[in-house]
Amino acid sequence: MLPSLLIANRGEIACRVIRTARALDVRTVAVYSDADADALHVRLADTAVRLGPPPARDSYLRGDLILAAARETGAVAIHPGYGFLSENADFAEAVIEAGLIWVGPDPASIRAMGLKDAAKQRMIAAGVPVTPGYLGEDQSPERLAAEAERVGYPVLIKAVAGGGGKGMRRVDDPADFAAALVACRREAAAAFGDERVLIERYILAPRHVEVQVFGDRHGNVVHLFERDCSLQRRHQKVIEEAPAPGMDAVTRAAVCDAAVRAARAVDYVGAGTIEFIADASEGLRADRVWFMEMNTRLQVEHPVTEAITGVDLVEWQLRVASGEPLPLRQDQLAISGHAIEARLYAEDPARGFLPSTGTLIAFGPGAGVRVDTGVEQGATISPHYDPMIAKLIAHADTRDAARARLGAALAGTQVWPVRTNAGFLVRALDHPDFAAGAVDTGLIERAGEALMPRERPSEAALTAAAGELASAALVPGFRLNASPRREAAFLLDGQPIEVALASTAVPSDRRERALITEAGQTYALTPFRAAAAGGGAAGDGAILAPMPGRVIAVEVSAGERVRAGQRLVTLEAMKMEHSLSAPFDGVIAALDVAVGAQVADGAALVRVEREDS
Structure with a gap:
C-alpha cells in the first residue's frame, strides 16, 4: 500500500479520499487555496500545503505548485479527484516523470x-x-452541412474536445445549421482552444x-x-x-x-x-x-x-x-438493491439557479442517508468553485424505497442563509415520470415550474414558528362574537408578514429567529419588534437585519414621517434583495446605516417611533 498520498483537489472528494486513505494507514497531504485555508479537507489531512490565491488558475490548476507540494512533504503518490487536473494528460505525465505515482489511468x-x-x-x-454521425477530418461548413443531411435532422453539433454542454447545439432545421455551426465553433474555441466539431444524430x-x-x-x-x-x-x-x-x-x-x-x-x-x-x-x-x-x-x-x-x-x-x-x-x-444520489447545490432555483454564497449559519443534511460533503456548519461557500456542497445518497432494497428515503432526507435538510436546490430536488423525486422510472434528459425542462419550490412555508409551519417568537412581536386583536385573536408581525426572509398565532402560543424569551425547514426549503422568521406589545404599550420599532448583507438603498432620513408598509432600507444578501418596511405609522427616530454598509445578522438598521409615543 502507498505510504503517503497528496490529494490534488478540494471539497467532498478530497475529504472522501483522505478518509479512505486514513483507514488504510496512508499518510495524507491536502493542498488548498487561500479561500480554503480553513476548509474541512485541510483539517482532516495529516499535512496541508498552501497553493495560492482563490482563483483555480492560480491554485488548484497549477500543476507545478502541486508537484512542489509533493516534493516538500515527501508524498509518493497524487490522487487528482475529479475536475481540475484529473483528466489532464500533461499533468499526469509530469507526475510520472517526477517519479511519483499517478492514481489514475x-x-x-x-x-x-x-x-x-x-x-x-x-x-x-x-x-x-x-x-450515427460524422467524425471526419473535413471541417468545411459545406461538408458538415451535407453530413447533417445524411444523418437526418434533428442533429447535434458537438465540439470534438468538448464537455459539460459547452460547444454543443441541437439543430432541427437545415436553414439553422450554418448559424448554429458558427456559434458552436466560437464557443468551443473559447472553452477548449479547439473549434473542430462532429455531427451526431439527435436522440429525441x-x-x-x-x-x-x-x-x-x-x-x-x-x-x-x-x-x-x-x-x-x-x-x-x-x-x-x-x-x-x-x-x-x-x-x-x-x-x-x-x-x-x-x-x-x-x-x-x-x-x-x-x-x-x-x-x-x-x-x-x-x-x-x-x-x-x-x-x-x-x-x-x-x-x-x-x-x-x-x-x-x-x-x-x-x-x-x-x-x-x-x-x-x-x-x-x-x-x-437500488441507490439514488442527489447533488445539493448552493444555488437559488427562484433566481434562475444562480449560485448562492455566504456563511453556513445553519447546515444540517437530513438523516437516514449517506452524506458526502466538504463543508460543516460555519463554513463559507465562496464564489470561486463549483457550488455543490454535498451529495446525499440513499440505498434500499427497491427503487421506490430508496426514492422515499432520499426524499425524506432532502425534505429535512436545513441550510441557511445560503440558498440551495433541496426543495427542487424533493419535487424532482416526487415527479410522476421520475417516480415511474420514465426519465429522459428533457424531463426537468418539460416539468418547468412544477419543480420550483414554494415561496413561503405552510401556514401551519408559520404558526408554529411564530408561536416560538410571539413575545417579540405580539399584536392583540379582537373579532365581534368570536374569541380574541392574536396576530404578530414578522419578517419572512426579510419581507414583512403577519401571522395568526395559535391560541396556545406561549411567549418566549425573545428569541431572535426561528428557522422553518419544510420540503427542503429553509426560511428565516424574525420578529419585527415593531408592533404593540400587550396592553397597548408601544413596541420599540427596531428594524433589524434578517441576515448578514450589504445596504444598497436607504429611502428615508432621520425625523421623516413614514406610513405602515413604507420601504425604509433595502439589503442585499445571498445575491437577493430584501426590502425592510415600516411596521406602523410613525417617525424615523434613528437611522444607523448608510448605503454601502456591511451589516451583521441582527444589526439595528432603523428605529421607528409612533408619533403619539
Whole structure:
C-alpha cells in the first residue's frame, strides 16, 4: 500500500479520499487555496500545503505548485479527484516523470479518450456501437452541412474536445445549421482552444446511461454495472441512480460488455466511466444504446455504484495504484438493491439557479442517508468553485424505497442563509415520470415550474414558528362574537408578514429567529419588534437585519414621517434583495446605516417611533 498520498483537489472528494486513505494507514497531504485555508479537507489531512490565491488558475490548476507540494512533504503518490487536473494528460505525465505515482489511468489512455472524434473511431474499431454521425477530418461548413443531411435532422453539433454542454447545439432545421455551426465553433474555441466539431444524430428521447469500469496492471478489467444519469438540467447531472430503471438482463449484458471492450481498447487502468446515450422512446434496448464518451477518472456519482456493489472505489484506486490486482473478479460482483444520489447545490432555483454564497449559519443534511460533503456548519461557500456542497445518497432494497428515503432526507435538510436546490430536488423525486422510472434528459425542462419550490412555508409551519417568537412581536386583536385573536408581525426572509398565532402560543424569551425547514426549503422568521406589545404599550420599532448583507438603498432620513408598509432600507444578501418596511405609522427616530454598509445578522438598521409615543 502507498505510504503517503497528496490529494490534488478540494471539497467532498478530497475529504472522501483522505478518509479512505486514513483507514488504510496512508499518510495524507491536502493542498488548498487561500479561500480554503480553513476548509474541512485541510483539517482532516495529516499535512496541508498552501497553493495560492482563490482563483483555480492560480491554485488548484497549477500543476507545478502541486508537484512542489509533493516534493516538500515527501508524498509518493497524487490522487487528482475529479475536475481540475484529473483528466489532464500533461499533468499526469509530469507526475510520472517526477517519479511519483499517478492514481489514475496512463496519460496515453487519457489522450486516447480525450478527443471525441478519435475516441469514437477507436470504439468503432473495438466493436463498440457509436451514435450515427460524422467524425471526419473535413471541417468545411459545406461538408458538415451535407453530413447533417445524411444523418437526418434533428442533429447535434458537438465540439470534438468538448464537455459539460459547452460547444454543443441541437439543430432541427437545415436553414439553422450554418448559424448554429458558427456559434458552436466560437464557443468551443473559447472553452477548449479547439473549434473542430462532429455531427451526431439527435436522440429525441435520450437517456444517459453509464457503466463503471475498473482496470489494473495485471490485465484485468471489470465493470461494476450501470448508472442512470438522465435527470439533468442544462446538460449537468442532478440526480443519479443505480441500476438504471427498466434495464433488462440482456441489455445490461450488452452495454456492460461493450464498456469493458472500450476500456480494454485503451489499456485502461484505474476507475473510469463509459458513457452511453440510449434512445428510450421504446424502452431500453441493446440495439438502441450507443457509446458517447469516456470519463477517465472517478465520477461524482460513484457512491451509487458503491452502494449497490458494496465496493469502496477509492480503496480500489489506491490498491491498483500500489500495483495490486483488482480485489474482485467479474463473477464476484453483483447488484444489491437500488441507490439514488442527489447533488445539493448552493444555488437559488427562484433566481434562475444562480449560485448562492455566504456563511453556513445553519447546515444540517437530513438523516437516514449517506452524506458526502466538504463543508460543516460555519463554513463559507465562496464564489470561486463549483457550488455543490454535498451529495446525499440513499440505498434500499427497491427503487421506490430508496426514492422515499432520499426524499425524506432532502425534505429535512436545513441550510441557511445560503440558498440551495433541496426543495427542487424533493419535487424532482416526487415527479410522476421520475417516480415511474420514465426519465429522459428533457424531463426537468418539460416539468418547468412544477419543480420550483414554494415561496413561503405552510401556514401551519408559520404558526408554529411564530408561536416560538410571539413575545417579540405580539399584536392583540379582537373579532365581534368570536374569541380574541392574536396576530404578530414578522419578517419572512426579510419581507414583512403577519401571522395568526395559535391560541396556545406561549411567549418566549425573545428569541431572535426561528428557522422553518419544510420540503427542503429553509426560511428565516424574525420578529419585527415593531408592533404593540400587550396592553397597548408601544413596541420599540427596531428594524433589524434578517441576515448578514450589504445596504444598497436607504429611502428615508432621520425625523421623516413614514406610513405602515413604507420601504425604509433595502439589503442585499445571498445575491437577493430584501426590502425592510415600516411596521406602523410613525417617525424615523434613528437611522444607523448608510448605503454601502456591511451589516451583521441582527444589526439595528432603523428605529421607528409612533408619533403619539
